[in-house]
Amino acid sequence: MTQTIKVALLGGGTVGSQVVRLLIENVQDLSARAGATLEVVGVAVRDLRRERPGIPTRLLTDDPMALVTRPDVDLVIEVMGGIEPARELILAALDNGASVVSANKALIAEDGAVLHAAAERNSVDLYYEAAVAGAIPLLRPLRESLAGDRVRRVLGIVNGTTNYILTKMDEDGADYAEVLAEAQRLGYAEADPTADVEGHDAAAKAAILAGLAFHSPVSMSDVSCEGISGLTAADITAARDSGFVVKLLAVAELTDAGDGVVVRVHPAMVPRSHPLASVRDAYNAVFVEAESAGQVMFYGRGAGGEPTASAVLGDVVAAARNKLAGRPGHAHSVYADLKVLPLGRATTRYSVSLLVLDRPGALAAVAAAFAEQGVSLQSVRQEGGLESGEQDASLLVRTHAAAESSLQQTVERLRELAEVKQVVAVMRVEGGPDA
């Protein structure tokens, strides 16, 4: 084996040091798979004085731009994160003729179109398997294996922190704040958990997934997003009592009319029998419904230095092979160019919990509010009320699939009804035969 592929790294943190360690330890295997010797020629870091176990000191530099524009660099691995300077460094690397492997979901979700165009212009690869669902091989199968099929829907649990929190709330009946504090103590949640618990991290991944699944440009700002910080122990318990589990889902789907896609992130009730329901703790999974393939699911660890490094190295081997062959691999295509439509155009199901006055006509008024919007009901459960000696009655209504806008308007109408004392909880239902 005489050829050498020269590799430069941007970032020497948790993921970066794992990538360097594996590139050095497994150089024989990796080189056999790539078809050329993979040689790390430099690692750009911010602080040269910090100890970086596993990274030989002679490789370190604090001039990332000089590193990525070296004429002999074939491949740049970007694991520094953040928008700038990662963006300008990646563009410089691509324009320098290097292929780029990135784990930077925020950047790809925000500015993927510009980066893809730069890769195409320079006939090099831009791969980012590690950006979504860590070690789970997911983007390549979506891009290539399902290339002969039509994806209708992607449902994913793509944020480990929130899935850990929701799993604990489900198992222990604990409240959100309590579990979050525990997760922070254990290192599963960051000191400032906003990006995770408000769904922003999941929204970036949803944008990337939607773009690949529907061959269309989708950016982070197209994603409607709602986090889990408003959930209570009562919400989780109520779901459990009805045979559901609450998950933070990233959903991307074709509209029924086929005129566009809707991409959204929000908590949803999933039936216990659904494959996504058994995805616990910090695990991730992405469930894909395609026209011919039917239901397919990918499951694995969504984060962590080693799993992320595994995904990065898979991309490195692929990009190295393409380099040797003198042409890039299958790029992200946006030929379908579907419009991204607002949340109101989604089709979904609601579970609505109400406190109503227990008097004749209350149920009829509630039922009429749904009927006015053309929403049909799957089940209605009433508890309490005059017979049990209480003044108010609890109503739990679950709808059939309907337009999100109709469901939202129904809930607004319910809030105005004299018969409704309180709209206690509203949650979407996903997964199962009717969705």
Add this chain to the structure above:
Amino acid sequence: MTQTIKVALLGGGTVGSQVVRLLIENVQDLSARAGATLEVVGVAVRDLRRERPGIPTRLLTDDPMALVTRPDVDLVIEVMGGIEPARELILAALDNGASVVSANKALIAEDGAVLHAAAERNSVDLYYEAAVAGAIPLLRPLRESLAGDRVRRVLGIVNGTTNYILTKMDEDGADYAEVLAEAQRLGYAEADPTADVEGHDAAAKAAILAGLAFHSPVSMSDVSCEGISGLTAADITAARDSGFVVKLLAVAELTDAGDGVVVRVHPAMVPRSHPLASVRDAYNAVFVEAESAGQVMFYGRGAGGEPTASAVLGDVVAAARNKLAGRPGHAHSVYADLKVLPLGRATTRYSVSLLVLDRPGALAAVAAAFAEQGVSLQSVRQEGGLESGEQDASLLVRTHAAAESSLQQTVERLRELAEVKQVVAVMRVEGGPDA
């Protein structure tokens, strides 16, 4: 789009007619993804007089060799099945410079090495995603996404018929013969179910998976194989009572010493909490443990015309793109060239159910039989016996992980012991923290 990729099909059965239908119906999408117009130029079938809905009559031919050696054919899809003439037709197609997409697990498992060599010699692709686990994108991720990692173990449910039967036995407590008859009535099992229930179909898939996961040549004859026809309702119930579910598993793993791989198919008890336990009915799933990625699982429909056609078309798009680029994609590599070792070299765990004489020293004799072989015990449960007024006692022993050969010798020794009236059942245990 001016370029055209000419496609020939071998086989016009269930899968073939779905492939043709989708190629014609979705020609625009598929061509956009492939980068050239995909044109079906012929479909070779055995009987020209049979009705083949969806396949235009002008495309039909009963001379497959003439079709695959046409100088203008770029790509051959083989969905006829069986060893010959599929083998010689594929070889002729490859030597004619056409890339080949096949769904033929038996052929790939038996003679993959020769076919891969022919593809490499002719610089064309040989893809067969549909050969294992139908629509689940699995082989490409194993070959490419995990290319930077080291796979240690693959555990798969890869046969839908047996998984359907085992699911029904688990759910209904019914006996094997009863459920098999029902499965045959419903079309889930064939009139002659041997290939499925004796594990031969799973063994072919295990050979393909093992070859890809360990970058080594593995053929069907390397796989040790045991089916489900010997299982009783009592076996399944006993497993369920202990928190396990019985699955027919295809297992491929590195030995602890790293000196080779063992590939096996047999029924095994899987803990209910393991992701494979919730794979029900005719669904398939493959669970991969890799050094860095950790645990990853792929789930979906394992068979059926449409799912299989989806996998075939994914390969067709990839092979077409490679054709246009003038070079094949990443081929199956066997650089690691690991030896396939006999079953005795596997590391596994046993669950052994015994009927012993209820007299002092019986338990000691049983425990000694395990200790002699260096097998340590995870749990022992005794039921019945003198205290409950019975003459015999039931012992359920579960071991820690040990060499398969030691476990087999232990069971032989148990059968000879005077204290043991009967070795009632022996089953391997897979999945979970200790395996």
